[in-house]
Amino acid sequence: MYLHGTSKINAKGHLEIGGCDTVDLKQQYGTPLYIVDEALVRQRCREYMDAFKQSGLTFQVAYASKAFCVMAMCRLVEEEGLSLDVVSEGELYTALQAGFPPERIHFHGNNKTLDELEMAISAGIGCYVVDNFTELHMLQAVAAEKGIAVNVLLRVTPGVEAHTHEFISTGQTDSKFGFDIGNGSAKEAVELASGSLNLRLLGVHSHIGSQIFEVEGFELAIERVARFASDVKETLGVVFKVINLGGGFGIRYTGDDQPLQVSQYVKAITDAVKKHFAEVYAQIPEIWVEPGRSIIGDAGTTLYTVGSTKDIPGVRKYVAVDGGMTDNPRPALYDSKYEAMLANRGNDPHEETVSIAGKCCESGDMLIWDLELPKVNQADLLAVSCTGAYNYAMASNYNRIRRPAVVFVKDGASDVVVKRETLDDIISCDVIPERISKQPSFK
CATH class of the missing domain: 3.20.20.10 (Alanine racemase)
Incomplete structure (x- = not known):
């Protein structure tokens, strides 16, 4: 896996992003977990601003929030001097609640x-x-x-x-x-x-x-x-x-x-x-x-925990993780390709070819086909790179799976910018009409 931004393999052989060991992030926040390299996001914003300044033209760079729209991201790009592009009342409300200057919002x-x-x-x-x-x-x-x-x-x-x-x-x-x-x-x-x-x-x-x-x-x-x-x-x-x-x-x-x-x-x-x-x-x-994508895309990494495996001799070995198309629907929608590594064993040599399956009840819930990895064990951590754009933004509760937390990491510090959904969140908008009996009937 190509290491973007501040990502590196540390002395423990673990993937580290923004000075934070991903094994420690798993222990603190659980998985699946979206990890955003804040320094890389800011770098990308500055690359656009600096390049346009060199052109000598009058300009505006507006972050396309559909790629990843949460209040912390709106606040970050505002700090970097960007305007903001929104496409719905939800994105607009998010920006306004984050204190983004409305005069710099494009609808x-x-x-x-x-x-x-x-x-x-x-x-x-x-x-x-x-x-x-x-x-x-x-x-x-x-x-x-x-x-x-x-x-x-x-x-x-x-x-x-x-x-x-x-x-x-x-x-x-x-x-x-x-x-x-x-x-x-x-x-x-x-x-x-x-x-x-x-x-x-x-x-x-x-x-x-x-x-x-x-x-x-x-x-x-x-x-x-x-x-x-x-x-x-x-x-x-x-x-x-x-x-x-x-x-x-x-x-x-x-x-x-x-x-x-x-x-x-x-x-x-x-x-x-x-x-x-x-x-x-x-x-x-x-x-x-x-x-949008070019600001947040390669700054995002999704961390999963390996669960079950299924080895079909002479055909394929499936390795299932605790997420899938609910947190990254792009492979199912667009046949999108990704790279990945074992975050807890970053220096181990590759020994097998596996295909990464999600946990949804869908045959099409596959994240990566034919991935070279070390010998995979249950509870290993799989890190999929470049998941910052259109992953959280397109995430769903299919199969009533909870959406992951999002953390920003920078200079060894990690901060939750989106809390992990709870089971109560899953049913928070459900309503049972009075005409439907609250007691089960087996007549």
Whole structure:
């Protein structure tokens, strides 16, 4: 397993993260356990901020909270000077409860409800990324009722498809997201928004996919957005002050992944903006981006305890852990690949090939196929790397399994940022109607 950030094998042969021995973390907090390397998260935030500062352009870096949204994470990225991207009332509420400045919150989503829009307007958030005509009219009506004007970006689809898993490519023409540039709906939306007294059109938003390892898709999208900007300037007299280029910057999960450095992504983007928008505007617009996975992804590690095994001679050896698709559904959803190691035996040589099974009552609950490990024993600790993004965020209570705790580790200190669910938490929202007898009947 590749060791990210502050991870290392200590003198005891144990995996150590943020100066904390994972064997000790297991004893203190139990497993499954999400462990977040706080120093690495802060490093990634600073890499984005520093790279954009070097470009000389005006910018905003907004953390895409859908990757991992808890109050401590909102507070951390706020400390690092980032803005915040939310896509639901739950994410917005989390951010507000954490004390995140509402003027630095951007609200995304393809089906915002009236209640969500009213909640966001009442909070005074900084910008709405409008996704469709229904939302455009709803937001206009709510803002007009309150007698205010709100900042908006229009999400457009530039017809660029990133080279990623088909389920997470969103910039192509056939997408549930955004106004299409090619069929004219994006231009119609610009005309409507710019003509509204209650919508302050800042510019456009474009997002072409996720887990992207090259810059060509971003460059092509920027070229097409610049061409669109030129068209609306000439025909509608509208000038975009902000161009939001979304996120999707890839990270390393396994040795097959070859992501670029943050600085390389940023330089390619800013160079393309300078090149194409210099032909359109006298002044280059402000650039916004929304990294999520690339800030939190490789900073996360999930720690499990090994339980049962099943050895099928000549076929496969299954090793089951005390978690699975409830805390990491990505392998089941996307066939995602991960690396792992025995955290309590970090220096032991590999002796066998095993497949890591989860504990859910599903044949598809497999975390890793064909993993090289030392001879695995019951109660060994398995550490799966790069689980910071879309693991806790997508976790469930399937089979009524409790969701794990989350701890931040840094400089030898560990702090719980999400408590482990209790059995009472599992039934906390259950209600038995009066018409259903509270006494069992066996008639």
